[in-house]
Amino acid sequence: MKFISRASVVLRTYPVTVSVTILLIMTAIVTGNLTQGAAHLSSLDLGAGITSTLQDQRWWTILTDLFVAHDLTQFIIDLIASIVLLGVAERLLKPLRTALAFLITGLLGVGLGITLQVLGTAAGEWWATGTRTLETLDPLTPVVGVLLTATAYMSTLWRRRVRVVAIAALLVFVLYSGAPSDIYRLIAAGIGIPLGWLLARGKTRRSLEHSPRLVRRRLLATMTAVTAVGPVIALTQPSGLAPFSLVSGIISGNVVSASTVLEQCGQLVHSACTKSLLLASGHGTGGVAMAFVPIAVLLVAAWGLGRGRRFGLSLAIVVNVALAILSFIAFNILSLFSDLPEPGWSTLSVVELVGSTLLAVALPLAVAVVLFLNRSYFPIRSSGHQIRRFAVVISLSFAVLFTVTLVTLVIGAASTNRGESSWALIWTSLKPFVPLHLFGWVHVAHQPAFAIGLLIFHWAGPLFWVIFVIGCIYVLANAKSETLVRDQRRVREILKTGGGSLGFMATWPGNNYWFSPDGKVAIAYRVINGVALTVSDPIGAAGNDLQRIHEFSSFCDRHHWTPVFYSVHEHLLPAFETLGWQKVAVGEETLIDLASLDIASKAWQKVRHALNRAARENVTTSWTRWPDLTPDQVSQIRGISEGWVSARDIPEMGFTLGTAAELEDPDVRLMLAIDGDGRIHGITSWLPNYRDGVVIGWTLDFMRRGENSVNGVMEFLIGSAALHMKEAGNAVMSLSGVPLARKPQSPKSSDVGEGEIPPSATPASTTLTRLLDFLAQRLEPAYGFSSLMFFKAKFNPHYETLYMAYPDPVALPAIAIAVGRAYLPDVSARKALSMLRNLAG
Structure with missing residues (x-):
């Protein structure tokens, strides 16, 4: 009975998800696609494409394409996507909008995709001509469309996350695979985003002009990872029709059996044998492993970029520049134009061939340029000692492995009486350390014929790069100046x-x-x-x-x-x-004398109401540290923090204003508001204040509330922290300083509600104070310093003014710029002026 009740709830909540899942299972059983081959599939006349949908006039295939899986692998993927992704989307969109988005994005995605193929075929375009006879069965197309539609109803953080990841993944398949279904999915996603905006009536649109430092780093890291993974897709789906499919050519080649070549050549040396040995020398298990070296290094570099490491930036730039050079050599760009056009080639075909080839060179070069231009987002440098140690280890590893390979080749040449020159042996010894095509234009000696020699020859290169990657990970993971530590x-x-x-x-x-x-x-x-x-x-x-x-x-x-x-x-x-x-x-610092704190007094009335409200909502507090958090709590806190930052069109401030990064310090304490389901409603962080080796108080730093949190959660957290500190015997609690703010004067501070601004003291006016007042007025709508000041006033604090002291008034312009850049390190002077104009407007 309980199962039936739960099933009924699921059916009422997710009717579209349940219906699509059932249809996928039923069509898989009826069609037999999970066990039958491609011939059986084409005989069912269910796939969509130019031939089936238009020429054979099977219009219903646009619809059947959305509910029938191509094979067992796709069925598993579609089933998981239907249950998980479609379920998440339906929870946000509700059933009616989900069904509408499913049909609109699915039908238009396939329909417009086929139309694009028709137009391309008429123009003689390679991709369209090459895929015109293919039929697709892809239920993932409408699922992707619905998911992107639902992003309009997500929080700013998750909207950006889902869109970036989804679009990046879709583009990778379009650019490196180029199957018709890849194009259909991208079109469905492109329809889903504006459709979601229309359904949400434009309420969630945000500007991305001032993307936070963390978000920018992650976007650049994602871009680097995409360029690394792309060639793998091109290798696994070698249609040769995608714009960047040629990129896979720099890490692949025609597989030739080394043993067969050696057996056929015997003791003879001629040009055909040398060429075959040259090809064979790049293959085998070790050769396959070498194909993935650029990918592995770029993925490690992307990981370092995500952590803000300058070494990761340098690594990504060097590898991408190397790939551009390697592509230039592999595709013989200089001779490309002299060989074209050939008889029968259309102008469009020539443009596509040249364009695809040039893209293989331009893509990694463009990535390197973009990373270089954004180098300021990766400030964390490794110490000179770490870099020197890394260089020594890598150099010694290469020297040892290269020497062993060279000795092996010399022994192999002597055993077969081959008169190889010293330079040929040296070049050949370098060959195992680089992808196949780099030395394709240079005459090199053959590989050794004996078993141990072959093992060394094929695995010296991969072993070196394993050491290199491990060394990079070590440097990136420990990218801190030892002197600074x-x-x-x-x-x-x-x-x-x-x-x-x-x-x-x-x-x-x-x-x-x-x-x-x-x-x-x-x-x-x-x-x-x-x-x-x-x-x-x-x-x-x-x-x-x-x-x-x-x-x-x-x-x-x-x-x-x-x-x-x-x-x-x-x-x-x-x-x-x-x-x-x-x-x-x-600025002004707000301080609370814990010894005289009386939560029952009238001065703490508003805070007391917040404590009572939280108790009614079954929300409690937890005084803890970052290392003691559970993985779920860490994920929630990061989500709350990133969501808060992403929801604003302004850069996050630093310097004397802490960010989420400072929460991880084990000496910092966290006060969390947690409900009965374990959901975190809000978080505050507290910095220790020492005297004679003892903590005498705590200073408020980080404040964030979650979406749909209980009302008054910040008052609840700060009030609970004050009670906890008083009980622990601490003397003072600081609510920290508020930049560009003045302490409220009258009426009484405790009677001021959040957002109410009482009169303030008026100090003697100077040029600098007038400038600070101007900045405070302009920045107030964005950062709310005055509102924050008066929010803190409800805790009945006393105030201590914070000052800036400087020796030379002539240096004031430079000082003003320094203070501005300290608080907003990612904002240039031009952006700062633009931001001030926008805030003023």
């Missing part, structure tokens, strides 16, 4: 003696460090535009502020930098006044 350890030790409420930000990526001569004080800074911009106060035990500031200033002078102390607290101002420096308020 040591400095970060020192900073963490000094930080425990004292660092202020914002001191832990010094541990974030992107900072450099200055240490006092006695090693007891450190200052974290970033050099931008000739300005050494510090991250809050000096770190270490209090005292000797004037001396530390003077020592750091002298250090900056030696490097011709302008020292600027940013987000420093008021207790440092006397030292700056002594030095004659200027100061300006750049």
